[in-house]
Amino acid sequence: MASQNIYxxxxxxxxxxxxxxxxxNGKILSNVIASQKIHEDYGGVVPELASRAHQQNIVPVVDQALKKAGITKSQLHAVAFTRGPGLMGSLLVGTSFAKSLAYGLDLPLIDVNHMQAHILAHFIEEDGYxxxxxPFLAMTISGGHTQIVKVNDYFxxxxxxxxxxxxxxxxYDKSGKILGLGYPAGPEIDKRARLGNPKAFKFTKPKVADLNFSFSGLKTAILYFIQRETKANPNxxxxxxxxxCASIQYTIIGILMDKLKLASKQTGIKHIAIGGGVSANSGIREALKNGEQKFGWTTYVPKFEFTTDNAAMIAIVGYLKYLKGEYAPFDVTATARLKI
Known part of the structure; x- marks a missing residue:
């Protein structure tokens, strides 16, 4: 079936x-993203503003994706969309548009789990990748999620x-806010961390059972630390x-790597893949590379454009589901808390 021309x-x-x-056929022809700058003024995503911006952006973005791919909508075989998890208002815009388009073109509709898509982005056909x-272990790290997933098969x-x-x-963002950095703070902390001493200040790692994570205690510890130090020295x-920044990043990476090491040890799996926006972080990529030397891991890091929220990862899941004939009914609904 894959030998057919499937779009x-x-x-x-x-x-x-x-x-x-x-x-x-598994190769990305276009990957268009319209980012919303308005949230920077608020130091975080405002759901109401996000859904409104989606309504303005979705038609031109889809139009551009088809033009860049050099195809017309009549050549499409299916429409895949993010069903969840995410912000309800935002998901509704994409879901409604995808349903209308698929219905109007008489095409199959395919619903995609956003978290599965971050993992399956590794299966986009890329030269040299x-x-x-x-089975492999996937660590998905983003603004809304931190998970370790054992992947036995595509689905x-x-x-x-x-x-x-x-x-x-x-x-990252809350630490950045405490330090007076802009939103999103992750890239700025990463950039500054490369210039600083990671062992200058010590933050305690939270003790959490099994393979679970906790970051709220660390955020509080950073807040109290900054309050205490600025009281003594305003500068x-x-x-x-x-x-x-280096000390915060060092602690966060330490928390992630400790759990990943434990997961690898418990499952006996040494193939480790990462995804999600935070996987663009240079410190995390470096720590993974060190894991190859230290623990005999083989690590997989997708291209930067496939790590943040993007539609290429939705399209690859759509393609894999299309090959299996797994379509969604037209009464499918968006789900803010969709589980893997």
């Missing part, structure tokens, strides 16, 4: 990025560890910013 349109609208992509073999996955409170991306942040 799938993927639509992603789970948070604040409106995205559309066209995939042809080795795909992870089953046979088990979450073996997840955050019990904040996601890792939130830990403490500006004088030590790179060292503070």
């Amino acid at each position: 799938i349109l993927g639509i992603e609208s789970s948070c604040d990025d409106t995205a559309a992509a066209v995939i042809h 080795n795909k992870p073999p089953f 046979n996955m088990t979450v073996i560890g997840e955050t019990i409170d904040d996601a890792v991306g939130e830990a 403490f942040i500006t004088e030590n910013l790179n060292d503070i």
